[in-house]
Amino acid sequence: MGAPATFRDEVADRFGLLPNFFCSAQAAPGLIERLWDFAKSAYLDNPLPSLFKERLFVHLSRFCAVRYCIVRHVGFLVGHGRPAGDASVQPEGVDDVIALLRRPVPDAKALDTILDGLCARTVAEPVPAPRTELEHDLFDVLTVLFLAPIGSGRAREAVRNAVGDPTLEFLLAFMAFIRAAHYWTETHSHLTYEADALALMERHPKLGELLLDPREAEQTRGTLEQMRALATLRESEERFEATVRTLQQNLQVQEAEAGELGRYRLLIDAVTDYAIYMLDPNGRIVSWNQGARRLKGFEEAEILGQHFSRFYTEEDRAAGLPARALATAVEDGKFEGEGWRTRKDGSRFWANVIIDPIRNSADELVGYAKITRDLTERHDAQLALERTREALSQSQKMEAVGQLTGGIAHDFNNLLTAIIGSLEIARRRATDASVIRLIGNALSAAERGSSLTQRMLVFARRQELNVEPVDIVALVHGMAELLQRSLGPSVRIETRFPLGLPRVNTDANQLEMALLNLAVNARDAMPQGGAVVVTARPEILSSAQGRLQPGEYVCLSLTDTGEGMDEETLARAIDPFFTTKEVGKGTGLGLPMVYGLAEHSGGQLILRSEQGRGTTAEVWLPVAKKTAAGTEANAPPQWPYTEQRRLIMVVVDDDSLVLTNMAAMLDDLGHKVFEASSARQALDILRRESGVQLVVTDLAMPGMTGLQLIQEIKDTWPNVPVILATGFAELPPGVDPRQITLAKPFLQQDLARAVEIAMTAPDARRVLSFRGTRR
Ligand SMILES: Nc1ncnc2c1ncn2[C@@H]1O[C@H](COP(=O)(O)OP(=O)(O)OP(=O)(O)O)[C@@H](O)[C@H]1O
Ligand SMILES: [Mg+2]
Numbered sequence: 001m002g003a004p005a006t007f008r009d010e011v012a013d014r015f016g017l018l019p020n021f022f023c024s025a026q027a028a029p030g031l032i033e034r035l036w037d038f039a040k041s042a043y044l045d046n047p048l049p050s051l052f053k054e055r056l057f058v059h060l061s062r063f064c065a066v067r068y069c070i071v072r073h074v075g076f077l078v079g080h081g082r083p084a085g086d087a088s089v090q091p092e093g094v095d096d097v098i099a100l101l102r103r104p105v106p107d108a109k110a111l112d113t114i115l116d117g118l119c120a121r122t123v124a125e126p127v128p129a130p131r132t133e134l135e136h137d138l139f140d141v142l143t144v145l146f147l148a149p150i151g152s153g154r155a156r157e158a159v160r161n162a163v164g165d166p167t168l169e170f171l172l173a174f175m176a177f178i179r180a181a182h183y184w185t186e187t188h189s190h191l192t193y194e195a196d197a198l199a200l201m202e203r204h205p206k207l208g209e210l211l212l213d214p215r216e217a218e219q220t221r222g223t224l225e226q227m228r229a230l231a232t233l234r235e236s237e238e239r240f241e242a243t244v245r246t247l248q249q250n251l252q253v254q255e256a257e258a259g260e261l262g263r264y265r266l267l268i269d270a271v272t273d274y275a276i277y278m279l280d281p282n283g284r285i286v287s288w289n290q291g292a293r294r295l296k297g298f299e300e301a302e303i304l305g306q307h308f309s310r311f312y313t314e315e316d317r318a319a320g321l322p323a324r325a326l327a328t329a330v331e332d333g334k335f336e337g338e339g340w341r342t343r344k345d346g347s348r349f350w351a352n353v354i355i356d357p358i359r360n361s362a363d364e365l366v367g368y369a370k371i372t373r374d375l376t377e378r379h380d381a382q383l384a385l386e387r388t389r390e391a392l393s394q395s396q397k398m399e400a401v402g403q404l405t406g407g408i409a410h411d412f413n414n415l416l417t418a419i420i421g422s423l424e425i426a427r428r429r430a431t432d433a434s435v436i437r438l439i440g441n442a443l444s445a446a447e448r449g450s451s452l453t454q455r456m457l458v459f460a461r462r463q464e465l466n467v468e469p470v471d472i473v474a475l476v477h478g479m480a481e482l483l484q485r486s487l488g489p490s491v492r493i494e495t496r497f498p499l500g501l502p503r504v505n506t507d508a509n510q511l512e513m514a515l516l517n518l519a520v521n522a523r524d525a526m527p528q529g530g531a532v533v534v535t536a537r538p539e540i541l542s543s544a545q546g547r548l549q550p551g552e553y554v555c556l557s558l559t560d561t562g563e564g565m566d567e568e569t570l571a572r573a574i575d576p577f578f579t580t581k582e583v584g585k586g587t588g589l590g591l592p593m594v595y596g597l598a599e600h601s602g603g604q605l606i607l608r609s610e611q612g613r614g615t616t617a618e619v620w621l622p623v624a625k626k627t628a629a630g631t632e633a634n635a636p637p638q639w640p641y642t643e644q645r646r647l648i649m650v651v652v653d654d655d656s657l658v659l660t661n662m663a664a665m666l667d668d669l670g671h672k673v674f675e676a677s678s679a680r681q682a683l684d685i686l687r688r689e690s691g692v693q694l695v696v697t698d699l700a701m702p703g704m705t706g707l708q709l710i711q712e713i714k715d716t717w718p719n720v721p722v723i724l725a726t727g728f729a730e731l732p733p734g735v736d737p738r739q740i741t742l743a744k745p746f747l748q749q750d751l752a753r754a755v756e757i758a759m760t761a762p763d764a765r766r767v768l769s770f771r772g773t774r775r
Pocket of ligand 1: 517521522525560562573574578579581585587589590591614615
């Protein structure tokens, strides 16, 4: 007994005796005091009822077969010492203690019922009185908890439900002490029974037998093992069931998801207008829908595993577009674009493409979703619309510029008509050689000016055309020498014409001029020389094309091997006054003239050019209709030229310059001329002067117009022919188709011819147009 007297006194004081338990471990000073502290806090001072504690101590010690503990605490129960150090506890009868020691252990089913019962309790109660059913139930469940602390969650929950949280904590602390006491006892084999305990067993042999019988101990231990196994089995069963339940739930979820996936698959496959498929992170195809099959022509089996770049055109592949599309999808979260894609058969379609990256829950890239739509039709329609819009705005621009140009050219025309006319007369009357030369210079300059206004007028379609069936092959061959001279020796000319090319409706002279303009452009584009090919081919349009109506055409084209034009130049080449040539070298009116002629003839001018690759100008002209007799309509009339006569005539024009000039020309031809500056004045002269044989009148005049004058003359002097001189290409409605017209500006010889016709065939007035024949 090395323990300090105070400690031993304290223990004895609490228990009413000094148990041998506290006499061991003397070799470790200080330790036993701490064990005593533990005993006090978890056992003696534990607020659970003392008798309950003592009975539980005995009950649990039985399962561990710790004989000393069973005997000592049974001793406390029957009045040897104080149960749980509590002097107020009344001792139990020996039979009660025997009943406690003999209490059977429940089987698994019974334990299950007990657990359910405890769990079903709705109100937590403090620990029950001794020997009640609840105490027994609690002991059984606490046994499970005591023997198998791990895996006995259900037992713990049952106790918690029955007694409440704080009581459970006190119970657990108490059981911890019992376990420590068991451990201490088992490991101190020299521990002996106290004298009072031995005396007790002697006095109660039945109790002694029970306490010391090792078989009883073995039996209890066996049952205990079974219970422990059952408890854990029960637990694992529960866990298993729970696992099965979870698995089943998962399975249901998966099945539902699978069903959903199936439905998605069906949905995606039902979409036939969109190619919807997936790519792996490297861009290889891993799924394929009906739409993809329809759009791209590949079966699923032949395309899975292939790289999606195979749908791109070769150029796009070379430019690295497929890789860039994936990179954009990753960087921006999405790629969207349009472009040409190829089908299995090699054909192309205009595609709208969307690529979305797909990431897993860890945000790693696992692939791409790709949706492709065929927008070829929309794209084509869009292009057609743009082309139409462009053509429309181009034609509106041309129309506006045409009106402006035409207006200016018209005025210039009148001026030049007067200048040329006067110069011609002056040249004839001049005698001094140097004066004649000067007048000649002035004339050729004026004629160049006139040729310019001609171009402007043709462009503006203000120039009256002498439309007739023209044999293009003959025309080109006829001007071969002229062409060659214009192009120079360094340019080779080649002509290719099919046999039996139909004639076209146009103005032969203007067409020659147009060809010359094109040839000169070709020459200018080939400063080092080259080749020019002139060809023509028949074309039949079944539907309108650009501004061409359906019908038969001949496409006359002139191709050079020159420097060509960049896009900007090509777009502006036909604009009037647009030139890239040096100041003074180009007027920018060559192509507009060709354009005007083609349009006015019912055809079209088409330019094709590429920088460094030459230019092709196509002049489309409508084929001339054959008449029943087999000859084309609008055949040029053949007029007999007869001797000139001296006539009396009236000339009418509101422009005094033109009037004087015309009068001078006619006077020069030997006629007697009365000048009138208005229609009214002309009528006055007609009334006043008998014997007027011919009237030459302007069309547009203030007050009474040329047409009204013609009507008046027809009514009053039906035998007096009238020549209508006009600068306008299109005659206003109401003009008699048989009216003889003379297009301004005209030369003296044109005027002479018109007079000739008017006088020699007065009854057979035919539609005739005269125009300046000089270039
Ligand atoms: N065959 C061609 N090759 C390259 N460029 C051309 C060709 N034809 C025309 N062009 C370009 O179109 C522009 C306009 O041509 P256009 O015939 O209307 O006027 P121009 O030739 O400049 O002047 P002009 O005809 O009065 O001499 C030219 O200045 C040139 O830039
Ligand atoms: Mg030109």
